[in-house]
Amino acid sequence: MAALDLSVSELSAAVKKGDVSAREIATNALERIREKSSLNAFLHVSEQAVLAAAADIDARRQRGEALGPLAGVPIAVKDALCTTDAPTTCASRILTRRGPDGKPGGAAAGWRPPYDATAVARLRGAGALLVGKTNMDEFAMGSSGENSAFGPAKNPADPTRTPGGSSSGSAVAVAGGMALASLGSDTGGSIRQPAALCGIVGIKPSYGRVSRYGLVAFASSLDQIGPFARDVRSAAHVLAAIAGPDPHDATAAPTPVGDYAAACERDVKGLRVGVPEEYFAEGLDPEIAASIRGAIARLEGAGCSIRPVKLPHTRYGVATYYVVATAEASSNLARFDGVRFGLRIEPERGTLTTMYGATREAGFGAEVKRRILLGTYVLSAGYYDAYYKKAQQARTLIRRDFDAAFANVDVIATPTSPTPAFRLGEKVDDPLAMYLADVYTLPASLAGIAGLSVPCGATAARADRPPLPIGIQLLAPAFGEETLLTVAAGVERLCRS
Amino acid sequence: MSITRETVLHVARLARLELEEDEVARMQRDLAKILGYMDELSALPTEGIPATAQVAAERAPLREDQLVPSLEQERALAEAPRRGAGAFAVPGFVEE
Numbered sequence: 044m045a046a047l048d049l050s051v052s053e054l055s056a057a058v059k060k061g062d063v064s065a066r067e068i069a070t071n072a073l074e075r076i077r078e079k080s081s082l083n084a085f086l087h088v089s090e091q092a093v094l095a096a097a098a099d100i101d102a103r104r105q106r107g108e109a110l111g112p113l114a115g116v117p118i119a120v121k122d123a124l125c126t127t128d129a130p131t132t133c134a135s136r137i138l139t140r141r142g143p144d145g146k147p148g149g150a151a152a153g154w155r156p157p158y159d160a161t162a163v164a165r166l167r168g169a170g171a172l173l174v175g176k177t178n179m180d181e182f183a184m185g186s187s188g189e190n191s192a193f194g195p196a197k198n199p200a201d202p203t204r205t206p207g208g209s210s211s212g213s214a215v216a217v218a219g220g221m222a223l224a225s226l227g228s229d230t231g232g233s234i235r236q237p238a239a240l241c242g243i244v245g246i247k248p249s250y251g252r253v254s255r256y257g258l259v260a261f262a263s264s265l266d267q268i269g270p271f272a273r274d275v276r277s278a279a280h281v282l283a284a285i286a287g288p289d290p291h292d293a294t295a296a297p298t299p300v301g302d303y304a305a306a307c308e309r310d311v312k313g314l315r316v317g318v319p320e321e322y323f324a325e326g327l328d329p330e331i332a333a334s335i336r337g338a339i340a341r342l343e344g345a346g347c348s349i350r351p352v353k354l355p356h357t358r359y360g361v362a363t364y365y366v367v368a369t370a371e372a373s374s375n376l377a378r379f380d381g382v383r384f385g386l387r388i389e390p391e392r393g394t395l396t397t398m399y400g401a402t403r404e405a406g407f408g409a410e411v412k413r414r415i416l417l418g419t420y421v422l423s424a425g426y427y428d429a430y431y432k433k434a435q436q437a438r439t440l441i442r443r444d445f446d447a448a449f450a451n452v453d454v455i456a457t458p459t460s461p462t463p464a465f466r467l468g469e470k471v472d473d474p475l476a477m478y479l480a481d482v483y484t485l486p487a488s489l490a491g492i493a494g495l496s497v498p499c500g501a502t503a504a505r506a507d508r509p510p511l512p513i514g515i516q517l518l519a520p521a522f523g524e525e526t527l528l529t530v531a532a533g534v535e536r537l538c539r540s
Numbered sequence: 541m542s543i544t545r546e547t548v549l550h551v552a553r554l555a556r557l558e559l560e561e562d563e564v565a566r567m568q569r570d571l572a573k574i575l576g577y578m579d580e581l582s583a584l585p586t587e588g589i590p591a592t593a594q595v596a597a598e599r600a601p602l603r604e605d606q607l608v609p610s611l612e613q614e615r616a617l618a619e620a621p622r623r624g625a626g627a628f629a630v631p632g633f634v635e636e
Contacts, residue, residue: 066556072590141621144587154619155618155619157611157615157616157618157619158611158632207614250595250596251595251596264593264594264595264596285605288601290603293598293600293601293603294594294600296596296601297601319560345613346557354585358580359580359581359584361577362577362579362580362581363581365574365578366578366581373555377555377556380556381621382620382621382628383616383619383620383628384619384620384621385619385621386621387621387622389631393631394631394632394633395630395631395632395633396556396633397631398630398631399556400556400557400558401558403555403556403557403558404557404558404559407557409563409566412559412563412567413567413570414572415555415557416548416551416552416555416557416567416571417571417574417575419551419554419555420547420551420571421573421578423551423554429577429582430578430581433581433582433584434578434581435584435591435592435593436584436586436589436590436591436592437581437584438582438591438592439589439590439591439592440586440589442592442595474572474573474574475572475574475577478574478577489592490595491595491596498552
């Protein structure tokens with residue numbers, strides 16, 4: 044199955060030359076997905092659709108037609124993105140139809156959207172083979188994948204551990220070799236953290252870089268779609284395919300899309316790398332701290348100038364984020380009311396109001412209910428100023444921290460996650476502990492800047508666990524994806540040896 | 541910080557969310573703990589600091605106002621749990 048071990052550009056080149064057929068790739072990917080089904084990465088595998096798409100690519104090649112930049116590349120898509128040829132559930136029972144027993148259905152009974160998300164349509168247009176929809180925390184709310192209504196995805200490095208979340212299945216699909224790349228969504232770290240925990244590359248583009256049209260909304264001022272891949276260049280190719288303005292999303296910026304492939308080939312020499320001490324404070328695993336500092340030292344050895352920066356409002360990031368994100372979620376999730384799609388529970392002799400309540404009670408999992416309640420609380424009369432307005436002001440201060448830091452540096456380097464992959468079940472009963480797992484990724488989301496996680500090492504093997512991947516988070520100003528990719532490719536090269 | 545049972549039920553009512561009895565107790569506990577943590581923000585001086593509701597307003601482009609077809613009725617209704625007369629059907633609510 045050599046095809047699945049190639050990079051995105053190598054594989055699409057091989058397809059264009061005719062060295063490998065799209066059909067062979069699709070068959071291999073489907074086989075790999077079956078072999079690794081115990082990792083629970085997929086909620087839906089698009090077997091027929093992917094074979095048809097592959098046949099189309101092979102036919103077009105034989106006719107001598109031009110093929111897209113991702114021709115024949117197997118890509119998995121987070122189940123938060125609308126797809127016309129596969130159900131879309133957000134790993135929630137509320138987006139499933141009722142079974143004959145009157146209970147919410149499984150993922151196969153999921154909602155069929157009437158349109159493709161723009162990012163999905165662009166992948167199709169580029170010739171990608173969309174192999175299926177990946178598992179996730181319900182409505183992207185979680186940091187471990189365990190809030191999925193359909194069981195957690197498992198970390199390929201150690202299946203007793205979480206792959207991170209919320210884009211758990213998208214990370215597992217790539218780390219487990221089931222797809223060359225995948226799409227996730229990142230509201231507060233949901234691409235970067237699972238990338239770090241699974242030992243792959245994950246990019247959270249700047250807010251506005253990728254259209255959110257067709258992404259089921261969690262927190263609209265924070266949500267952003269981005270790619271996972273095994274290497275920086277592959278992730279860059281996928282980002283190039285999905286980025287850019289879209290008439291369907293007014294927040295998708297008209298800022299020109301850079302040459303992301305070329306950015307990966309540039310020298311890091313002379314770039315200024317900022318290191319915020321606030322991200323190396325208590326709570327950080329010492330092995331991770333050493334690995335991140337080692338990667339920064341290598342960048343210095345390659346000609347980067349390393350400078351301390353101050354991000355003094357970092358400590359308010361978690362509280363600020365969970366006020367803003369839950370407030371936005373409570374209004375976004377009001378649309379799941381049993382009227383137009385998905386689950387409906389109608390109590391006997393009930394009214395519209397009892398239908399809303401019963402549907403949402405049966406359809407939402409515990410974490411989603413918790414966040415709806417939190418968000419409703421912080422927006423409610425008497426609490427708005429103390430929580431929501433205060434958090435919006437704190438958000439301004441967090442943004443200003445980054446603006447000031449980026450006056451003196453090109454990128455900022457930090458750990459992505461304070462710990463390596465934790466055990467499944469370890470934090471499920473302590474929501475606050477789970478929220479604190481996002482401490483390093485949340486501030487960049489609040490500021491809307493560009494970020495990614497790239498592997499920089501692994502923990503030492505222990506009696507009770509294998510080596511676990513470590514990722515370094517790199518941050519750049521909004522629309523600084525090219526600089527980010529240059530440094531990420533540098534880290535990848537320098538840390539491989 | 542403590543959150544009363546009545547507060548949980550009030551907020552759940554606002555959110556059109558029914559809760560089972562054991563959920564009420566659990567949410568009471570969880571909300572108290574999480575909101576207690578969020579209270580950290582009260583120590584942050586923010587007088588005169590403008591609010592950031594979202595980061596993209598300054599970049600949001602205007603588009604041409606063009607007439608384009610919208611989603612056809614049949615496709616819009618295709619996933620409705622219940623439909624009738626070309627519309628989404630819901631339980632009666634006039635007396636509520």
